[in-house]
Amino acid sequence: MALNPYLIFDGNAREAALFYAQVFGLEEPRIMTYGSVHSEGLPPGAENLVMHTSLDIAGGKLMISDNYPDAPYQQGNNFTIAYVSNDEAAIRSAYEKLKEGGTVKMELQETPWSKCYGAVIDRFNIEWQFSHEA
Secondary structure (H helix, E strand, O other): OOEEEEEEEOOOHHHHHHHHHHHOOOOOOOOEEHHHHOOOOOOOOHHHOEEEEEEEEOOEEEEEEEOOOOOOOOOOOOEEEEEEEOOHHHHHHHHHHHHOOOEEEEEEEEEOOEEEEEEEEOOOOOEEEEEEOO
16 A cells, blocks of 8 residues: 555645545545544534545545644644555554654554554654554
8 A cells, every 4th residue: 555645734624625626626525523533522613623534636645634633733744644554564563663763642553443543753753644444
């Protein structure tokens, strides 16, 4: 599977996703909100923010979300690289290597959308997301 750029927006991810879909002549994307996954603990108004959506463009996948509610946001550092694979062993191997000298944001674990999901910032300050896709 390919590496996917993952763009993070500050509350306007839905607008960006719909715009990019229109630009590239795509159907409106399916959008998962923070409220559809987290039933408790979200700040007021955060339930409609985009937790995840993606657009298939010219054989690649552009992944998009809003910044996690109340997390610091800085324009220019608003991207991650998503490693999506159906090979769980490869995910675990890359994750373990990239976390050496880096910072774990989320240990690999099962989530509602993935059998094996996690995130790490590597020693070069690049954030990587890992997701098992069956």
